[in-house]
Structure formats: structure tokens, C-alpha cells
Amino acid sequence: MAYWLFKTEPHEYSIDDLALAGSSGAPWDGIRNYQARNLLRDQVALRDRVLIYHSSCSAVGVVGIARISRTAYVDPDQYDSTSPYYDHKATADAPRWYRVDLVFEALFPKRVSLATIKNTPQLSDMVLLRQPRLSIQPVTDSQWRQINALANAGC
DNA sequence: GCCAACGTTGGC
DNA sequence: GCCAACGTTGGC
Numbered sequence: 001m002a003y004w005l006f007k008t009e010p011h012e013y014s015i016d017d018l019a020l021a022g023s024s025g026a027p028w029d030g031i032r033n034y035q036a037r038n039l040l041r042d043q044v045a046l047r048d049r050v051l052i053y054h055s056s057c058s059a060v061g062v063v064g065i066a067r068i069s070r071t072a073y074v075d076p077d078q079y080d081s082t083s084p085y086y087d088h089k090a091t092a093d094a095p096r097w098y099r100v101d102l103v104f105e106a107l108f109p110k111r112v113s114l115a116t117i118k119n120t121p122q123l124s125d126m127v128l129l130r131q132p133r134l135s136i137q138p139v140t141d142s143q144w145r146q147i148n149a150l151a152n153a154g155c
Numbered sequence: 156g157c158c159a160a161c162g163t164t165g166g167c
Numbered sequence: 168g169c170c171a172a173c174g175t176t177g178g179c
Binding site: 131 | 160161162163
């Protein structure tokens with residue numbers, strides 16, 4: 001089982017929205033970057049665990065965790081010309097974009113801010129700091145444990 | 156809202 | 168296949 005970090009802009013879709021989807025989970029859509037697509041399609045496995053990261057907001061950081069409830073399948077929005085995720089180069093024979101489903105697992109007692117991550121030496125190798133624009137990222141076992149420890153520190 | 160970093164597109 | 172132009176991301 002592997003660990004991941006998925007980014008979202010909370011004004012578009014937040015961890016609270018994922019929590020509202022309940023035990024049936026919700027699709028994680030709109031991934032339109034090849035490196036992220038390849039990870040989703042080829043490596044993300046059922047029941048892998050995911051750090052949910054809120055970006056582009058006043059409180060950036062890791063806010064909770066989720067689990068993969070369905071592995072990669074073709075994202076139908078790429079064929080919908082009214083969708084912001086429409087891609088005119090995608091065909092039925094050669095889909096370009098995929099998505100997975102996530103199920104909410106927990107909200108952290110305390111958000112682990114980007115500033116905290118930057119200030120924690122054990123997290124200096126996180127992909128988040130090295131490839132800040134990648135929206136689907138692998139997380140190591142030790143990074144996972146460290147983030148969870150920070151999220152629960154002082155609680 | 157600004158701007159740096161970086162990914163994508165398309166002409167040649 | 169190169170690379171300039173352009174678009175997007177995301178922190179501040």
C-alpha cells in the first residue's frame with residue numbers, strides 16, 4: 001500500500017465536500033497534467049491512503065486524509081464540450097485523462113501548514129517542496145508518519 | 156493582484 | 168526536435 005498527496009483548491013472542492021460525500025466516496029476529477037495522470041493511471045492502487053492538501057487559499061497545508069475507493073477510470077468530462085475539463089484531442093479510442101474515486105477518512109485535529117512542512121527538516125525531501133506544481137504526488141512512509149504526528153501534536 | 160516557475164503548444 | 172510564446176499554478 002502506498003501513500004499520496006492530492007492537492008485541491010478548497011474554494012473549488014475542499015475536504016469538507018469530500019466528507020459530505022460520505023462512505024460512497026467521490027470522483028477526484030480535473031487532473032490535466034501528464035505526470036499526475038501517469039501516477040493516477042499506473043500507480044495509484046485500491047485502498048492507498050492520501051493526504052489532502054489545500055492550495056491557493058489563506059490556509060495552505062495538509063488538512064486530512066482519504067483513501068482510494070476506485071482505481072483509475074476514464075474521466076468522462078474530457079468528452080463534454082460544456083465542461084471546463086473538455087479536451088478536443090481526446091477520443092474514445094485514445095482517452096487522455098483519468099480519475100480515481102476517494103473516500104473521506106479523517107480531518108486532522110490541526111492543519112499541517114506549508115510553513116510547518118518547510119520548517120521540518122525530516123520533510124525537506126517532500127515532492128511538494130521540490131515540484132510545487134504537481135497535483136498528485138507520492139509520499140514516503142516516513143513522511144506520512146511525520147505529517148500525522150504534526151497533525152496531532154499537542155492534542 | 157503580482158509574479159516566478161514551469162508545463163504545453165505549435166511553427167519551423 | 169527545438170524553442171519561443173503562451174497559459175497555468177500557486178505562494179505571497
